[in-house]
Amino acid sequence: MNTLQKCKSCGSANIDSFGPEMAIHHAGRANLSKPHVWLFPELLVCFDCGVALLTVPEDKLRQLAESRELVLSELTTAEEKERCALEDTCRR
Numbered sequence: 001m002n003t004l005q006k007c008k009s010c011g012s013a014n015i016d017s018f019g020p021e022m023a024i025h026h027a028g029r030a031n032l033s034k035p036h037v038w039l040f041p042e043l044l045v046c047f048d049c050g051v052a053l054l055t056v057p058e059d060k061l062r063q064l065a066e067s068r069e070l071v072l073s074e075l076t077t078a079e080e081k082e083r084c085a086l087e088d089t090c091r092r
Helices: 058-087
Strands: 015-018 022-024 037-039 043-046 052-054
Touching (some): 037 058
Antiparallel strands (some): 022 037
């Protein structure tokens, strides 16, 4: 048990840390083929309220931000194509 920290949600000292493996990607089937961001963070878990806390390192935050920009740009492109087809306002 981790006696140096307390749960930030309920204040309990009944917490422990774990070393998980995480592959983070945006939700949806279309995003499963996109690169995942792998994390190996320290995960603090409260055994009283169930809250889990982790911190994403800066380099992984940059990777997640880049992934988000890619997903958003593809979404905007798809929306523009759909609107263009429906309104026949495509620039040729």
